[in-house]
Amino acid sequence: MERETSPQRWPMDEEDIPADVRTARPGRALLSSSMVGSANRGRVLQTLFDLGPTSRAELARLAGVNRTTISGIVQPLLDQQVLVEGKPIRPSEAGGKPARPLWFSPEARPICGMMLMPDAVQTCLVTLAGTISAEESVRFPAENPTLAEVTRAIEQATKKTLSAAHREPLGIGVAVGGMVDTDRRAVIAVNLAPVMNGFELGDMLTRRFGLPALLDHHPRALLVGDRWFGKGRGMQNFAAVYTGEVLGGALYLGGHLYRGQSGAGGELGHTFVQVDGDLCACGRRGCWETIATVGWLRRQARAIGIDAPDAINSARLVALAGAGVPGAASLLDLYARNVAVGIANLQQTVAPNFYILHGDVVGGGEIMAEAIAGHVRALVPSRSGGEIRFAIGETEDRAALLGAAGLVLSELLQFPL
Amino acid sequence: MERETSPQRWPMDEEDIPADVRTARPGRALLSSSMVGSANRGRVLQTLFDLGPTSRAELARLAGVNRTTISGIVQPLLDQQVLVEGKPIRPSEAGGKPARPLWFSPEARPICGMMLMPDAVQTCLVTLAGTISAEESVRFPAENPTLAEVTRAIEQATKKTLSAAHREPLGIGVAVGGMVDTDRRAVIAVNLAPVMNGFELGDMLTRRFGLPALLDHHPRALLVGDRWFGKGRGMQNFAAVYTGEVLGGALYLGGHLYRGQSGAGGELGHTFVQVDGDLCACGRRGCWETIATVGWLRRQARAIGIDAPDAINSARLVALAGAGVPGAASLLDLYARNVAVGIANLQQTVAPNFYILHGDVVGGGEIMAEAIAGHVRALVPSRSGGEIRFAIGETEDRAALLGAAGLVLSELLQFPL
DNA sequence: AAATGTTTGTGCGAGCCTCATACTAACAAG
């Protein structure tokens, strides 16, 4: 039963986005009816992401609106093959017409996710349901590649991935292993690859492939990946914390990805936890990064005489501790506490109450996570109604690619009001 | 020329608020046309706060909307005597009809601000233009007053202040010198006054005086005071930092006051800057509070033999340093750095880029502020487009009372979408 | 097999809001 649909389109039609976003300077601009439409469309889709396949009636109940409103929002999306109706599901014992759950169509336009590392680029397609396909990976040629070589590698991977898409992707999201200017959509600095400093990758991709492109730094990408496709699904407040050779994080506060001006903030690795402490790679002393990265772990492992200290990480440390290797258990505990210190500070500052751990500690599994959680709870004064929860993120490259795609999704769903 | 106005009321009609706020669970609930009205009304008023007296045409230009829209929003507010038209202002050389600036009417309903300290309560009326009147202050009787005595003191001060109001106040905002549960509108804990722990002050005030009442902890009140009546006017991102006997802070991020669950967050004093450092009053070690409060300053002053070390504070320290007292200048510098450490961490974490200093350091004036600013800039890696600015807040009790009133205003203007 | 109750999803008109257009009012400059 085709219903006459109004000419509205959902915000994922790329020509809509820039105009809407621009006119909707938050705090200044006023709202209009058409913006209400876009915003509600975004919210319905967001609820769908959060809950999985859901009927119109259920969506209406949850949103506290009339069923006709949901129908009106959803019908154009069905026409555009963004959504599909699933098989009718049995009504409850009370009877009634079977509900038709709505979910994202496999025919919906995918998102191109990209991970840019100092020595390689990885691309893929991500469906709105969160499945990854058409993965490509191209390493940069030499030791110190030129920007032209880097550009060529990126173009090559992107072109191949995009050619696998059945419909035009909604956009390209890029997770960058370094500092990013999200406004200019440019790389500010990538350690070990200074050639990329100032690289306006966003503009390059838009010019070359005619798609909207968004850049953000790696931890923020992990967070949005968690938010749409992972453990952060449906959450309104949480933080993602990445540990490894470096340390970073991102915040989702009040239902919005938090970005400071041009994407500042989240430089958790370089917050002070030990004034005048050890020298950090950044030149300052006592950064959290000096005590909660695998670099610290290696140094400690060597100091207490653990085998192959250069190959230590959370996974091995947990195994060694489990095997009763002398010193391993206490090192594990100390490492967990060091990680916990920074998380405790974050909790005291913005109190997200939920933390998704990424990077090295993921290898340590539940044991590592529980160790960290225990220390955080001990380090934060208890407060009524403020339970602190922890979760372990996806495996590393999957998390980054989903996250990169999530950047585009965040932009599309978080219609700024 | 009276225009027929629709029966809409601005959000400050108290019976509107609870319903609107409740239905507008962010991230879940959808928007409706009537909510657009409320939201836009709030935004226009917010813009008016930010810019001072402004004509309809100017408001329309800034908001990027039609002039008729502003007229439609503003007319009922004029009818209700929330706003008044000022004297026509001369047009520019180009000519044209003179603009009639709009501003808050002195006849508009005031806000009752309250500051609750361990040993006293202070109340006042605040107009929307930010002037304070009808100040009352009642100290609690004995050393360890009973809750009944505290309640009586609060009622007495409030009653007297409220009786001075020409129109029914919009609500009562309370700044509490302790931990607060903003959801339950209750005091969680006030140092030195354990009798207040668990005190459901918000309900008490609403029951007793029939007005909406909001509680928040002191630093957050300072922040909203700055936002609406002080140096934070018009800002979209900034932080308020209070130093003194204790240390606290609050964040305004993306045009919204940030609160964690039930008002958590902002416990900056108990973030770690020195793992395993000095013992803090909270029982942990190395809290920021151990190195950036006047307690630390007193200990250091005594250690280097400054006169009357127990009476030291930023004001005296600046004076001493100016007078060339040995050790004073370096102590000033060290104190400034200690304060700067925590601010640097905040900057690295959420990057508000603008800090308003409150409490003890205000006494140190520009010299103190510049010393802190210098250290922060040295401690934070520079980043393009990320200048860090500082300002000094209002004098202490004025800031707190304006802030308490600001809590009510924030709730009314920040219509949650 | 028929009747009853329940739930889903869809027209339809009403109400609220903003927008574009056209109009009047009030000023400056020539």
Place this chain on the structure above:
DNA sequence: CTTGTTAGTATGAGGCTCGCACAAACATTT
């Protein structure tokens, strides 16, 4: 006195959600 410019207002159109009524599709009971 005319022309140009800006402020504020009246009016009708278009978007959106809402409440109500209705058809469709099921379970349960009689």
